Amino acid sequence: MAPLTTGALLVFLIIAAALVLFVTEPVPIDVTALGIMVSLMLLGPWTGVSPRDGVAGFSNPATITILAMMILSEGVRRTGVIQRLQQTVASYTGTDEHKQLGATIGIVGPLSGLINNTAAVAVLMPMVNDLAHENGTSPSKLLLPLSYASMFGGMLTLIGTSTNLVASSLSAEYLGRPFSMFEFTHLGVVVFAVGSAYLLTVGYWLTPAHVTARSERETATKEEYLTELVVRKHSPVVGITLRDALEEVNFEADVTQLVRGDRYTFNPSPSTTVEPDDVYTVRLTDDALQTLLDVDGIDLVPGVTAETDLETLAPDQTLVEIVLTAGSDLIGETIDSAGFSDTYQARVLAVRRGGKITHERLTEFTFRPGDALLVESEAETVDRLADNPNVIVAGDLALQQFRGSKLPLAVGVVLAVVGLAALGLVPIMVSALAGVVVMLAAGVLKPAEAYEAVQWDIIFLLAGVIPLGNAMAETGGADALGALVVSSADFLPAVAVLGVFYLLTALMTNVVSNQASVVLLVPVAVDVASRLDANAFAFVLAVTFAASTAFMTPVGYQTNLFVYGPGKYQFRDFIRVGGPLQLLLAIVTTAGIVAFWGL
Numbered sequence: 001m002a003p004l005t006t007g008a009l010l011v012f013l014i015i016a017a018a019l020v021l022f023v024t025e026p027v028p029i030d031v032t033a034l035g036i037m038v039s040l041m042l043l044g045p046w047t048g049v050s051p052r053d054g055v056a057g058f059s060n061p062a063t064i065t066i067l068a069m070m071i072l073s074e075g076v077r078r079t080g081v082i083q084r085l086q087q088t089v090a091s092y093t094g095t096d097e098h099k100q101l102g103a104t105i106g107i108v109g110p111l112s113g114l115i116n117n118t119a120a121v122a123v124l125m126p127m128v129n130d131l132a133h134e135n136g137t138s139p140s141k142l143l144l145p146l147s148y149a150s151m152f153g154g155m156l157t158l159i160g161t162s163t164n165l166v167a168s169s170l171s172a173e174y175l176g177r178p179f180s181m182f183e184f185t186h187l188g189v190v191v192f193a194v195g196s197a198y199l200l201t202v203g204y205w206l207t208p209a210h211v212t213a214r215s216e217r218e219t220a221t222k223e224e225y226l227t228e229l230v231v232r233k234h235s236p237v238v239g240i241t242l243r244d245a246l247e248e249v250n251f252e253a254d255v256t257q258l259v260r261g262d263r264y265t266f267n268p269s270p271s272t273t274v275e276p277d278d279v280y281t282v283r284l285t286d287d288a289l290q291t292l293l294d295v296d297g298i299d300l301v302p303g304v305t306a307e308t309d310l311e312t313l314a315p316d317q318t319l320v321e322i323v324l325t326a327g328s329d330l331i332g333e334t335i336d337s338a339g340f341s342d343t344y345q346a347r348v349l350a351v352r353r354g355g356k357i358t359h360e361r362l363t364e365f366t367f368r369p370g371d372a373l374l375v376e377s378e379a380e381t382v383d384r385l386a387d388n389p390n391v392i393v394a395g396d397l398a399l400q401q402f403r404g405s406k407l408p409l410a411v412g413v414v415l416a417v418v419g420l421a422a423l424g425l426v427p428i429m430v431s432a433l434a435g436v437v438v439m440l441a442a443g444v445l446k447p448a449e450a451y452e453a454v455q456w457d458i459i460f461l462l463a464g465v466i467p468l469g470n471a472m473a474e475t476g477g478a479d480a481l482g483a484l485v486v487s488s489a490d491f492l493p494a495v496a497v498l499g500v501f502y503l504l505t506a507l508m509t510n511v512v513s514n515q516a517s518v519v520l521l522v523p524v525a526v527d528v529a530s531r532l533d534a535n536a537f538a539f540v541l542a543v544t545f546a547a548s549t550a551f552m553t554p555v556g557y558q559t560n561l562f563v564y565g566p567g568k569y570q571f572r573d574f575i576r577v578g579g580p581l582q583l584l585l586a587i588v589t590t591a592g593i594v595a596f597w598g599l
Helices: 006-024 029-042 061-077 081-093 097-114 117-134 140-153 162-175 185-200 202-206 214-219 242-249 286-292 340-344 379-387 404-422 428-441 447-453 456-475 477-490 494-509 514-532 536-547 558-564 571-597
Strands: 224-231 254-260 263-266 279-285 298-300 317-324 347-352 372-378 391-393
Touching: 006 029, 006 456, 006 477, 006 514, 029 456, 061 117, 061 162, 061 404, 061 428, 061 447, 061 456, 081 097, 081 117, 081 404, 097 117, 097 140, 097 185, 097 202, 097 404, 117 140, 117 558, 140 185, 140 202, 140 558, 140 571, 162 456, 162 514, 162 536, 185 202, 185 536, 185 571, 202 571, 224 372, 404 428, 428 447, 456 477, 456 514, 477 494, 477 514, 494 514, 494 536, 494 571, 514 536, 536 571
Parallel strands: none
Antiparallel strands: 224 279, 224 298, 224 347, 254 263, 254 279, 317 372, 317 391, 347 372
């Protein structure tokens, strides 16, 4: 192998730093991506990336198409079609868990082929969550399969996932052959069928049931939240023990922390005497929290801005649970620093982070992806929260006002976008943008709603990492990696090398962005194929399919993060359920590529 050039070494150093930042996330992934872009431009004389090349990711057809598809997905959601679908599904499935699982997979798969799979999970998750709760099924049994099925459902068409669009752009650049709308649909159907069969059998058995359905909670342990209480001087519980105070207010709670002045006491003794201005962290159910609202002389600390006693919920107020995703601007903020009360005209009453108990002051609690917040708000606020693509409202959305009269038009627009691109009449980017214009002009979406629908962190992530693939090719970095992989051909047949590429991509996409994995490995795949005198398109497809199969970690794919908190999953759940699925689809996809496209 020829020695690496200075430019290639610099690019590899940038990649190494980026991988560490992507995995550890000391800063958001879109900030890391912008850092990559700026570094490549600053080191342009060696990396070969000019200022024009560095910002080309913003005008890349894949980036623009993904942006447009996010807006189209939001237009469909605002018609209320998912809520109508929920009623139909519930009447069919009843309390049969296998029917519920089959319906979940059967809906999210095809839908993920028509709209972006991340958007499909975002709009379907509340429906699946409610379907499970109302019929006595643990949501945990359905939410993980929902995420997984959306991933291999996204491989049914070009627009099913942003990864496909990025890979298509790279395939056009390196091979002069972009993907057509249904380029790999036949293989996608095979992958979807095999993956679905796994989820309905082995996957069903392996998937845990961490969350107890609401309908079953009369005889089971209820979900619990953490909140903070401050005891006022005139409270009747002042001067008595914690044990007596809990009996006095007549609700069950687990006191996990006492803050008295500057002193913190974890798990205070029940014989501790309650003093004025004590702050207690308590773990309790939402029912107990509502009982607490009637207690005189006790205030909730999170979101409380005035020293007034709590009042019961007003008729126009509701309690709703929201779940934060990785793209939320609340991540890394506290309740105070985020200005939650001012922004949403709502207050956070309690928080839940999986099964973990925090000893932070809740007013200083730093939000992470997957955190669940119990929020007191008006119906209008529920609408605003539900409109945010980076916030999942994990409760009843009956209060939300939908534009049902626009349903036929919204669905028609999406079908027209797909049809025009499939027939090759216009590029997918053009048809998607035209669809956005029609939705805005027809009132399916308002302009402000369209801007809110875009997950800007994903857009900046794409724009930042796309120049990295070009830099690898320009500096000879892709050639160096290709030569290294080709050396395995000395003792492996070409089909096994193809499988190695699939597994390499799958492992990488489980710890870093799937788009970043595609950008990094497509140039290498093309180089390896040319060295082996093999079908380069087959290697590009292996990378493309593998990049959408991040089954083994909650951080590997955004849909996994969507379900991580509501399903109360643990990291090992993804390895246990997703590991066998990862290996199964590695074999099926590699064999399918060879059968359909050859080597």
